[in-house]
Amino acid sequence: MKIINCPLNGPRNASEFVYGGEVKQMPDPAACSDREWAEYVFYHYNGTGEVREWWLHAPSGYWFIVERHRVTGEISRTYDPSELDQGEFFASVPGAAEEINS
């Protein structure tokens, strides 16, 4: 079985993990245009390169970041979301970054 290296729990079977979508910046829902919101919700990276994704280790409820190639499926790196710059996914929502840290 394929093994994914969870930053918190170490190497575990792939069946324990859930894919959670691409790491992308959320626009401020109150201020952005419909087109910007649609871009955030529906238009995802769908190329043939490497992409940063959210994954969940379901048994422990732990979300983390996976860098994975979209053709080979190879995972080059997994790490804790604290390594991300908060601005990378909560660009313009005031208070969101504090909320997620508390």
Added chain:
Amino acid sequence: MPFSLLKYGLNNDYPFEKDADLPPPVPLKSHYDVVIIGGGGHGVATAYYLAKYHGITNVAILEKGYLGGGNTARNTAVIRSNYLTSEGVKFYAESVKLYQELSNEFDFNIMYSRRGQLTLAHTDSAIRAFRQRTEVNKHFGGKTELIGPQEIRELVPTLNMNPGHLPVLAGLWHMDGATARHDAVAWGYAKGATQRGAELHQLTEVTGIKTENGKVVGVKTNRGDVGCGVAVQAVSGHSSLLAEMAGFRLPIVTYPLQAMVTQPVKPFLNPLVSSPAYHCYVQQTGRGEIVIGGGSDPYPLYGTRSDLNLKEGLLAHAIELFPFMANLKLMRQWAGITDMTSDYSPIMGLSPVENYYLDAGWGTWGFKSTPICGKTMAELVASGGKVPDLIKPFAMDRFDTFRQVNEMGATAASH
């Protein structure tokens, strides 16, 4: 009678079939009125209907591999129209009607076989959803009924009515459900299109789209550049990559979908049986093999690899439904590439590039819609960009205006 048979048997010309094969390859011309990218079912069907109904024959179909060798050959050949939304049901019902006449129309057997499709409800909420689907289907003239356990037992005596924690409570019995030989559908359309003058260029890969002032003027291929008045993209699992060449993005995420087939056994299963709760569908082919398929993989990937995780889960579920299958051996397994949209409906019609038309987003519903896609895309091309009513709801801009067509009757949708 025996003498005439003998006469045919000794005749060198027998079996006599004019134009049995596709015409031999020809050099690429420098310009075509219409270039169709993708020589799968949808692409060749579009060329066929363009020639047949609109007299447009200066058409090139560009295929990077061979005719019908992509996802046309990788689907599990289910034909049905028991969807949930009125837009979806109208569209797929039209396709089923065209399929029923296709062998006659081609004078070529696509092995269309109307078996009926049975979708199982294992929970009360599934029964409620099926009631709705039944009524929507009936409203648009489809033959769909909600049936109880007794009728299910009669239709599929080998089905385990009490698998694990999910007993079979009711079924959505779709009498129009059918199957056909998927390769033959592509061959029939390709023959019909090329006989009428369209050109099929295999081993011709599109490597770029040329635009001028927001309008498509040609395509680059591995065999040189080709000018065109109109381009249609019909490339199933690679829609996003082609759209990127044309300079825009599609609201699509691409996932593999795995399927497999067992050794042949005596006929025991007439209808196509599907269980949304078990993410599993089972059908027996005319050769006796049992085809087993499920939903898409749980994460996006451009790959036709198979993995044990999904296979194990899918087989465990198939065996819960038909326990005796535990003794069968698997013969083949494969994966197709599905372009999933977030509402499980296709993306058809106009694109941000002028004269560049889309036939994309064919997650798990591409094969069954082949005839109607060809017909409506041909109409769109011939009318110079007037979108036919049947495919208006599937416009790409529905995502920007939040008017999705939420098709929860799709196989991949979790109910």
